[in-house]
Amino acid sequence: MNDEHDSSFDVSGVAPAGPLHGERSDGFRSGFASFVGRPNAGKSTLTNALVGTKVVITSSKPQTTRTVVRGIVHRPDAQLILVDTPGLHRPRTLLGERLNDLVKNTLAEVDVVAVCLPANEKVGPGDRFIVREMAKVKRTIKVAIATKTDLATPEQIGQHLLDIQQLGAEAGIEWAEVVPVSATDGSQVGLLADLLVGQLPEGPQLYPDGDLTDAPEQILVAELIREAALEGVRDELPHSIAVVVEEMGLREDRDPDKPLLDIYANLYVERDSQKGIMIGHKGARLREVGTAARKQIEALLGTPVYLDLHIKIAKDWQRDPRQLRKLGF
Numbered sequence: 001m002n003d004e005h006d007s008s009f010d011v012s013g014v015a016p017a018g019p020l021h022g023e024r025s026d027g028f029r030s031g032f033a034s035f036v037g038r039p040n041a042g043k044s045t046l047t048n049a050l051v052g053t054k055v056v057i058t059s060s061k062p063q064t065t066r067t068v069v070r071g072i073v074h075r076p077d078a079q080l081i082l083v084d085t086p087g088l089h090r091p092r093t094l095l096g097e098r099l100n101d102l103v104k105n106t107l108a109e110v111d112v113v114a115v116c117l118p119a120n121e122k123v124g125p126g127d128r129f130i131v132r133e134m135a136k137v138k139r140t141i142k143v144a145i146a147t148k149t150d151l152a153t154p155e156q157i158g159q160h161l162l163d164i165q166q167l168g169a170e171a172g173i174e175w176a177e178v179v180p181v182s183a184t185d186g187s188q189v190g191l192l193a194d195l196l197v198g199q200l201p202e203g204p205q206l207y208p209d210g211d212l213t214d215a216p217e218q219i220l221v222a223e224l225i226r227e228a229a230l231e232g233v234r235d236e237l238p239h240s241i242a243v244v245v246e247e248m249g250l251r252e253d254r255d256p257d258k259p260l261l262d263i264y265a266n267l268y269v270e271r272d273s274q275k276g277i278m279i280g281h282k283g284a285r286l287r288e289v290g291t292a293a294r295k296q297i298e299a300l301l302g303t304p305v306y307l308d309l310h311i312k313i314a315k316d317w318q319r320d321p322r323q324l325r326k327l328g329f
């Protein structure tokens with residue numbers, strides 16, 4: 001780990017490992033969707049079914065108001081990024097101002113919010129709560145998903161869809177789509193992907209093609225580093241830091257019983273003064289951040305990690321405020 005005196009910010013150099021990749025907008029669509037719903041509604045299973053492979057999920061990760069990427073659906077015509085909205089899973093913890101902030105900050109920054117309502121259960125107070133919260137966010141497109149249809153009879157599903165319509169009407173929501181799916185048997189999952197993609201704006205590819213699990217892993221690793229870096233300096237550097245994992249791979253020529261994962265990451269701040277804060281006296285703070293982040297990453301991935309962390313200044317990093325804001329930058 002060391003500090004690098006590089007104050008330039010070359011977007012082309014950053015793009016392959018993070019957002020801003022690609023400049024096309026030839027009818028290509030891209031954007032963000034978030035699944036909400038009460039616990040056990042089927043959000044994770046549906047995310048995995050849409051992404052087509054199991055993605056890493058950090059249950060141990062402390063919740064923040066920032067979005068965490070759960071999975072990316074890559075298609076020739078679109079890229080759908082599924083993000084988490086921390087909090088709405090657990091209505092009880094979401095009272096008062098904090099609730100309003102969370103809802104405003106996260107749901108307002110995605111393109112589509114989809115509520116998962118299990119078809120084998122009646123709509124209940126928890127669902128009503130969540131739908132009312134969704135209704136407060138005006139701009140975002142709202143979709144309702146009847147999940148777990150394999151566990152319900154056709155009659156139940158029919159009634160459930162009517163209940164969902166009514167639930168929307170009570171809250172003043174006009175559902176852009178109401179879609180029954182089963183993530184377990186795959187029924188209508190493809191249709192759901194089409195309908196969600198259809199709601200996205202035209203825009204460039206935001207993440208590189210490639211391994212569906214690697215991209216979220218790198219993003220999660222970047223998130224962990226960012227969290228560690230913000231520890232204790234949140235007030236001074238609230239939204240001014242971003243982390244991009246440039247490269248991540250197992251070190252070659254290692255004893256297979258003793259793997260080591262090399263991670264090369266850049267931490268971007270906006271100003272010299274912030275760089276000073278990040279580095280700390282004789283680099284002490286940067287070392288602490290590196291150690292804390294490394295432990296978190298090791299716990300997440302289950303492999304010893306070598307973390308090479310550089311601090312860079314990126315004066316003009318808000319080149320695409322809409323996308324950067326959405327990503328929590």
Ligand SMILES: Nc1nc2c(ncn2[C@@H]2O[C@H](COP(=O)(O)OP(=O)(O)OP(=O)(O)O)[C@@H](O)[C@H]2O)c(=O)[nH]1
Nearest residue numbers: 038039040041042043044045089148151182183184
């Ligand atoms: N039969 C059936 N079971 C499902 C389906 N989707 C999810 N489940 C099951 O329902 C349970 C909850 O699913 P999750 O995807 O973990 O639900 P979640 O909404 O992410 O839950 P939280 O993480 O608690 O918010 C699990 O046991 C899943 O296997 C489905 O389409 N059909």
